[in-house]
Amino acid sequence: MRHHWSRYATNANVVGMTTKPDTPTGAAQLATPTTNLISAPDPADHTFAMRFTSTPRGARLARRLVAVRLDAWGMPYGTEPHEAIVLIVAELAANAVRHGHVPGRDFHLRLCHEERSGAARVEVTDTRGERMPPRPAVAHPVPGVTESGRGLLLVAHLAARWDWHLRPDGPGKTVWAEYVLPGTGTGAARFVPGDL
Numbered sequence: 001m002r003h004h005w006s007r008y009a010t011n012a013n014v015v016g017m018t019t020k021p022d023t024p025t026g027a028a029q030l031a032t033p034t035t036n037l038i039s040a041p042d043p044a045d046h047t048f049a050m051r052f053t054s055t056p057r058g059a060r061l062a063r064r065l066v067a068v069r070l071d072a073w074g075m076p077y078g079t080e081p082h083e084a085i086v087l088i089v090a091e092l093a094a095n096a097v098r099h100g101h102v103p104g105r106d107f108h109l110r111l112c113h114e115e116r117s118g119a120a121r122v123e124v125t126d127t128r129g130e131r132m133p134p135r136p137a138v139a140h141p142v143p144g145v146t147e148s149g150r151g152l153l154l155v156a157h158l159a160a161r162w163d164w165h166l167r168p169d170g171p172g173k174t175v176w177a178e179y180v181l182p183g184t185g186t187g188a189a190r191f192v193p194g195d196l
Contacts, residue, residue: 046073046113051106052093054126059093062109066122073113081181084158085111085120088177091151092124095133095175100126102172118184119160127172133164 048069052058066089067077075082089109096107110123133152155162155177162177 045115047111049108049110051108054097054101054105054107056094056097058107059090059097062093063090066109066111069111070113075113081120081179085122085179088122088155088158088179089124091155092122092175092177095151096124096126099131099133100128100172102127118181120179120181121176122179123174123176125167125172125174127167127170129166129171129173132173133175136161136163 046069048066050062050065052062063086067082067086070082070085071077075085089111093107093109100107105127107127108123108125110125111120113120136156152162158179159177160180162175164173164175166173
């Protein structure tokens, strides 16, 4: 059974992503992306924002749409910045689903990239305010944890900096991370496989 992306991504104001009406068989299709998916009005400053369902499928869709967007912004698949930013998004979205899930509530992803500064900022907001991640200085591996509990360690390793803050306009929190493209600034984090 094929699922339609808009079932897991919810934002009526997304620019560049539209759906074709249901076909006679009842299956909706993703329309051809408009030019806004390929380029932004200001080529030096890019922003992508969308809400996703707090499910593993919503987190996966967030990761995939960010990968497409980065490629469209000139960070091709397989390059170090592309892979690092997509991995940061994957970890923060997975944490929002696993630790920030509130039934019936979505998580919000925002990705900003400024070519001038070489920085990309990922923000993931959920509505669960009573479960807070550790602060960056105290994020460390939990003894005996093998398959989970390492997402923020990976984010800390890849990002130049990360942190979180409470939402000022409602319940929940925003976890953010900044990645600085190699050679564009100080504090750039470089991912070397096997470093962890």
